[in-house]
Amino acid sequence: MTNNDRPRDFIRKIIDSDLENGRHAEIVTRFPPEPNGYLHIGHAKSICLNFGIAAGYPHTRVHLRFDDTNPSKEEQEYVDAIKADIKWLGFDWGDHLFHASDYFEKLYGFAEELIKKGLAYVCELTADEIREHRGTLTEPGKESPFRERSAEENLDLFERMRAGEFPDGSKVLRAKIDMKNGNLNLRDPVIYRIMHTSHPRTGDAWCVYPMYDFTHPISDALEGITHSLCTLEFEYHRPLYDWVLDHITISCHPRQIEFARLNLSYTVVSKRKLLKLVNENVVSGWDDPRMPTLSGIRRRGYTPAAIRYFCYRIGVARKDSTVEVELLEHCLRDDLNENAPRVLGVLDPLKVVISNYPEELEEDLPAANHPKRPEMGERKIPFSREIYIERGDFMEEPVKKFKRLAPGREVRLRYAYFITCEEVIKDDNGVVVELRCSYDPETRGGNAPDGRKVKGTIHWVSARHAVPAEVRLYDRLFTRPDPEGDGDFLGCVNPDSLTVMTDSRLEPSLAAARPGENYQFERNGYFCLDSGDSTRKRLVFNRTVTLRDTWNSRRRLRGDLLRGQQP
RNA sequence: UGGGGCGUAGUCAAGUGGUUAAGACACAGGACUUUGACUCCUGCAUUCGGAGGUUCGAAUCCUCCCGCCCCAGCCA
Numbered sequence: 001m002t003n004n005d006r007p008r009d010f011i012r013k014i015i016d017s018d019l020e021n022g023r024h025a026e027i028v029t030r031f032p033p034e035p036n037g038y039l040h041i042g043h044a045k046s047i048c049l050n051f052g053i054a055a056g057y058p059h060t061r062v063h064l065r066f067d068d069t070n071p072s073k074e075e076q077e078y079v080d081a082i083k084a085d086i087k088w089l090g091f092d093w094g095d096h097l098f099h100a101s102d103y104f105e106k107l108y109g110f111a112e113e114l115i116k117k118g119l120a121y122v123c124e125l126t127a128d129e130i131r132e133h134r135g136t137l138t139e140p141g142k143e144s145p146f147r148e149r150s151a152e153e154n155l156d157l158f159e160r161m162r163a164g165e166f167p168d169g170s171k172v173l174r175a176k177i178d179m180k181n182g183n184l185n186l187r188d189p190v191i192y193r194i195m196h197t198s199h200p201r202t203g204d205a206w207c208v209y210p211m212y213d214f215t216h217p218i219s220d221a222l223e224g225i226t227h228s229l230c231t232l233e234f235e236y237h238r239p240l241y242d243w244v245l246d247h248i249t250i251s252c253h254p255r256q257i258e259f260a261r262l263n264l265s266y267t268v269v270s271k272r273k274l275l276k277l278v279n280e281n282v283v284s285g286w287d288d289p290r291m292p293t294l295s296g297i298r299r300r301g302y303t304p305a306a307i308r309y310f311c312y313r314i315g316v317a318r319k320d321s322t323v324e325v326e327l328l329e330h331c332l333r334d335d336l337n338e339n340a341p342r343v344l345g346v347l348d349p350l351k352v353v354i355s356n357y358p359e360e361l362e363e364d365l366p367a368a369n370h371p372k373r374p375e376m377g378e379r380k381i382p383f384s385r386e387i388y389i390e391r392g393d394f395m396e397e398p399v400k401k402f403k404r405l406a407p408g409r410e411v412r413l414r415y416a417y418f419i420t421c422e423e424v425i426k427d428d429n430g431v432v433v434e435l436r437c438s439y440d441p442e443t444r445g446g447n448a449p450d451g452r453k454v455k456g457t458i459h460w461v462s463a464r465h466a467v468p469a470e471v472r473l474y475d476r477l478f479t480r481p482d483p484e485g486d487g488d489f490l491g492c493v494n495p496d497s498l499t500v501m502t503d504s505r506l507e508p509s510l511a512a513a514r515p516g517e518n519y520q521f522e523r524n525g526y527f528c529l530d531s532g533d534s535t536r537k538r539l540v541f542n543r544t545v546t547l548r549d550t551w552n553s554r555r556r557l558r559g560d561l562l563r564g565q566q567p
Numbered sequence: 568u569g570g571g572g573c574g575u576a577g578u579c580a581a582g583u584g585g586u587u588a589a590g591a592c593a594c595a596g597g598a599c600u601u602u603g604a605c606u607c608c609u610g611c612a613u614u615c616g617g618a619g620g621u622u623c624g625a626a627u628c629c630u631c632c633c634g635c636c637c638c639a640g641c642c643a
Contacts, residue, residue, distance in 0.1 A: 007581050007589085034643050070642060127641055134639055138569045141639090172641055182570035184639050193641040212643045236571060236638050258572090260636095265578080313591065315580050317573095320636050324578045327592045337605060372605070403603065412601055446601045457601045522602045551603040 009316040011257055012053065015227060019057070026059035028226045031086070031093075032100075032216070034067045035078035035200075037271040038286045038293045039085045041307070041328075045262040048311035050229060051091040063223055064093035068101045069215050071199040079200075085294040090304045100210075100219050101201045107210045108162065110218055110248045111173060111192060115154045119247055120191065121147055122157040123174045130172075133179070134187050140180035141187045147176060161194055164207045168194050175214075177243060185240045189213055217241040221252040228254045231261040232318065262314065263322040266476040267292050268483050282493055283477075287532065289542050290477045290497050300474065301518055301528035301544030303339075306332040325476065332545050336518055336526045341369040341376060344414065344459045345506040345521035345541075347471050349388035351463065352435045354419060357385040362462075365445065367415040381507050383416050386463035388505045390523075393458040394435060396424060399555075403456035405435070412457040414522065418443040459522050466505035469539035472530070473499040510539070518544065 008016065018024045029050040033039065039047075054060035064086065068074050086093070114120035123146045125133065135141030149157075161171055173192035181187055191214035198204045217240075220228045228241075235258045245253045263269065268277075269292055277283050277291070286293050289300035297307070310331040314323050344367075364380035389405070398406040405411045410420040423436035442449050446457070477497045483489040506521075513519065515531035525546040534540040 009580095032643090036643080067643065073642075130641075131639070136569085136639060140569085169641065184570080187639085190641050195641085209641095211641075216643085232572075233637055234643090238571090260573090313579080317580075319573055319580090321579065324592065327579070330592060333604090342602080371600095371602080401603090414601060416601095454601090456603080459602075520602085520604085523604070524602090525604095547602075547604050549603075554603095 007315075010318065011049070011227070011229065011259065011316055012056070014255075014257065015053065015057070018226070024226045026061075026226070027054065027057050028061055028063065028224055029053055029229060030063040030065050030220065030223065030225050032065045032067045032219075033082050034070070034073075035075060035082060036070075036073040037078060037275065038295055039082055040269055040271075040274065040294060041264060041267070041292045041297065042262040042269040043085075044089060044294060044307050045311050045314065045316075046229070046231075047086060047089055047091060048308055049259070049316055052312070053227075061096055062091070062093055063096040063098055063225065065098040065100060065219060065223070067212065067216070067219075068099055068199070068201065069209050069212060070195075071197045071209065072195060074200060076200045081295065085298075088294065088298060088304055089307060098219070098223060099201055100215050101199060103215070103219055103222055104202060104206055104210070106222065107215060107218055108208075110250075111158065111210070111214070112155060113248050114175065114191075115158060115173075116151050117247065118151055118176065120173055120175050121149050121154050122161065122171050123147070123188075123190075124171050127169060130190070134184060135179070137184070143179050144174070144188065147188070158192075158208075161192070161208050162206070164196070166194055168196055170194065173208075175240075175243070177240075183236060183239055185213065185237050186243070189240060213237055213240050214244060217244045217254070217256075218248070218250070220254040221245055221250045224252055225254040228256045230256060230258055232258045232320070233261075234258055258318065259316050260318055260320055263320075263484075264292065264328065265322055265325045265481040266478050266483065267325060268478070268489055270484070273484070273489055276490070277477075280490065282490065289472070289530075290474050299515075299531050300542055301526060302332055303335050303518065306335040309335065322482070329545050333526070333548070336520065336544070340518040340520045340526055342367075342371065342520045342522050343507050343510055344381065344461055345469075345471070345504060345510065345524060345527070346388045346390050346459065346461050346466070347473075347501045347504045347521075347524060348391040349461075349503060349505050350391040350394055350432065350435065352387050352389050352419070352437055352460070354385050354387070354439045355422065355436050356438045359385055361385070362465075363444075365415050379509055381415065381509075382462045382465040384462045384464055387413070387460045388463055388466065389413075389435075389458055389460045391432075393456075394421070394432065396432065404458055405437075405456070410454050412443070412446050412454045413460045414457050415446055416444070416460065417441070417446070418448060418454055459524070461505045461507050463505070465508050467508055467511045467539060469504045469506050469510070469541055471501040471504040471527070471541045471543065473501065473543045475499070504541075506539070506541075510541075513539070513541075520547075523547065 031050045051062050054062045123144045133142045172190045174188045177186045179187045191211050192208050195209050196207045238256050241256050287295035287299050310328050363383045365383050366378050367381050368378050370376040393404040395406050405421050407421050417439040419437040419439045421437050425434040427433050475497050478492050479494045480492040513529045515529045518528050521527050526544040527541045530540040530542050
């Protein structure tokens with residue numbers, strides 16, 4: 001997964017050529033989050049891009065820089081979470097941790113330089129007036145009455161802004177560019193505002209804070225960034241990025257390159273909307289396993305390798321695009337299938353009594369931890385007279401092609417014995433509550449000496465050995481592939497995005513499971529212990545993702561399930 | 568006649584004047600199977616937003632047209 005074994009995306013081509021023609025000897029990228037929220041899968045694309053590029057060239061580094069220029073929105077809590085998420089994803093910024101706030105003094109100096117050159121001025125228009133003067137998309141703006149102040153006056157005013165002489169909103173510093181420019185960003189953009197708010201890092205040292213458009217290019221240049229990668233919506237800001245660097249005394253001019261942000265079907269990826277899901281209690285928090293935040297999908301059981309592989313697979317381009325969530329799931333299964341140990345767990349238990357199995361007998365049956373990787377070893381699972389099987393693995397009146405248990409039918413219990421269903425026991429309401437089966441002692445381990453075959457193999461747990469658990473089944477959070485399509489993304493929240501199985505029974509080895517360990521519950525999907533709610537007394541597992549299920553998906557298409565047949 | 572960007576399959580995405588237009592996901596068949604998983608095989612764009620033009624030859628070059636996205640925070 002390095003730069004050498006993939007098709008070159010347009011960014012790597014630019015870098016290749018910058019290296020070839022000697023424009024740069026080393027490549028420096030940066031990931032510049034604003035610490036005002038949690039990282040999500042969309043950020044992962046940017047992180048993988050920036051760190052991935054660095055990994056593919058000989059002389060490189062990546063800077064992690066917190067873009068902390070707006071103390072009214074930013075918190076230390078977020079910077080800690082962001083660092084943890086990046087590390088979890090598997091990337092290391094080494095010594096290259098920076099904060100835009102580290103540059104406040106220098107930034108202030110550059111602003112003064114602009115003022116001295118007659119390229120910035122203190123404006124006393126209100127926010128509303130500035131908006132009115134800006135003009136519209138089709139009409140030019142009007143110049144501010146404060147535009148022609150002398151450098152001396154501007155310097156004095158700006159100094160007094162810094163000194164705290166003026167209230168919030170009373171004055172701003174603006175770059176003097178061109179009020180008629182077709183690009184609104186160039187119509188004398190605000191570069192400093194007064195904000196009497198203490199900053200998580202600089203405390204009360206400042207009451208004027210620089211704006212993104214002024215801070216970002218200078219921070220990049222100060223750090224010697226060579227390629228400043230950002231998303232498409234910043235393209236419109238690039239002329240301003242370049243203007244700032246062209247008009248101050250600085251020896252470095254990074255190249256801003258924009259790429260398309262990640263959109264995912266059935267998912268919202270916007271801090272505002274994610275925040276709303278949390279605030280409206282649609283989910284339990286930022287790390288709810290249904291959230292596309294890195295903390296959410298980590299809790300869900302996604303692996304860093306799967307996310308990195310996904311980011312590699314989606315590519316990088318300038319075309320607006322929406323990746324199908326199926327691709328993410330494919331990448332996840334690809335990793336989990338290879339690496340997750342197999343275990344048996346019954347989500348929706350149906351009791352089975354094996355009538356001809358001795359009451360007091362217990363056997364430990366060997367089971368492979370991974371059918372394709374013998375080096376992962378095996379474990380013993382206890383077997384006894386009373387077991388649980390999945391309710392959905394029994395049908396009293398089996399549909400065509402159903403391969404599992406039914407009255408009179410024989411199936412294999414994985415790693416154990418062949419059993420035949422002899423009797424169905426129901427309660428007063430006609431609900432099946434128990435099965436009586438017989439087993440064939442000759443089939444221990446799952447093979448019949450006489451060579452007879454069974455069509456189905458089902459999973460099971462021994463009733464008296466199993467550990468009870470709660471298992472949470474997740475489905476997509478939205479019912480529409482484009483929840484961001486119209487304004488009403490809350491209107492298409494999937495009411496079945498969470499199903500709680502309160503009476504699941506798992507093989508005993510799972511009592512030792514720890515958060516962060518992925519398991520495949522055979523035939524059911526991939527699961528992990530919940531890091532939030534699981535306790536030793538009450539195990540809680542999350543379903544990370546189902547197994548591919550051609551049986552059910554085919555039947556769904558045919559309509560069997562819609563007609564209410566189980567399973 | 569505001570400015571900027573983007574259109575290759577259902578979804579991503581290679582290809583940038585000469586190949587039957589890569590690959591993956593999805594989907595559909597089939598084989599295998601002690602997981603209806605995995606794996607394997609097969610199929611899936613006579614055509615690159617459209618129309619003209621240049622050329623022996625065009626997804627690639629030119630012209631016009633069509634569609635979609637972004638921008639009017641003292642947010643980033």
